[in-house]
Amino acid sequence: MSGFDIAAVLSNPEFFWMLVYGLQLTFVIAAGSWTLAMSLGFLLLVIRQIPGPIADRAVAAYVSYHRNVPTLVQLILWYFGISSLLPEAMQYWLSDHNAEAIFAVIALGLCQAAYFTEDLRSGLRAVPKGQMEAARALGHGHVSSMRSILLPQAVRNALPALVNHSVSLFKNSSLAMAIGVSELTHAVREVENLSFRTFEVYAIATIAYLVCSLVIMAIGAGLMKRAAIVGAR
Structure with missing residues (x-):
């Protein structure tokens, strides 16, 4: 076996579908963890807007932990540590429903939420304080002001950082391989072990990650362009 030949890998049905399944699972993990992270980030x-130091310090501690402990360590802690503390019935249920992928979504989502909430917090800080006063003068309560007036502006201000961290989240999904998730990187290693075509297989993975990251960035650029037009009105 000699020469660079990607077709030799892709033309093999077994290898092709292993890579396709791995890419599909990568999308599932990335989408699930992104949804969890964004929801928790908001x-x-x-919570951080609640008056008093307790809420602010609790969220600050959460952010500090997840931003300073390596993501890989958090993945391993959830899969091998926290999972063992769950009731036995739940452990059996998780084992029957792809526990590795579920814990990957949880660990990546909780970790990325720390970055998203800081991005949103920076975006909220950039909103003029007079916006809240104007909203209250128009009869909006605190919750209504945040939901309808301040948070949309905060998201618009935070979009560049949110897009960058979304790309990072997609790439970090490859760390799920460490706990046995059959995502793209795991599939690439399996195909490489079976085909002995290291260069070709990793070239396919590189192109796949690059294309997907560029698509996310393109979507983000479109959202930022649209938000800039809306903000200029």
Whole structure:
């Protein structure tokens, strides 16, 4: 076996579908963890707006932990540590429903939420304080002001950082391989072990990650362009 030949890998049905399944699972993990991270990021931002030091310090501790402990360590902690503390019935249920992928989504989502909430917090800080006063003068309560007036502006301000961290989240999905998730990187290693075509297989993975990351960035650029037009009105 000699020469560079990607077709030799892709033309093999077994290898092809292993890579396709791995890419599909990568999308599932990335989408699931992104949804969890963004939802929790908004929740943490709202909690941090509660008057008093307790809520602010609790969220700050959460952010500090998840930003300073390596993501890989958090993945391993959830899969091998926290999972063992669950009731036995739940452990059996998770084992029957792809526990590796579920814990990967949880660990990546909780970790990325720390970055998203800080991005949103920075975006909220950039909103003029007079916006809240104007909203209250128009009869909006605190929750209504945050939901309808301040948070949309905060998201618009935070879009560049949110897009960058979304790309990072997609790439970090490859770390799920460490706990046995059959995502793209795991599939690439399996195909490489079976085909002995290291260069070709990793070239396919490189192109796949590059294309997907560029698509995410393109979508983000479109959203930022649209947000800039809306903000200029």
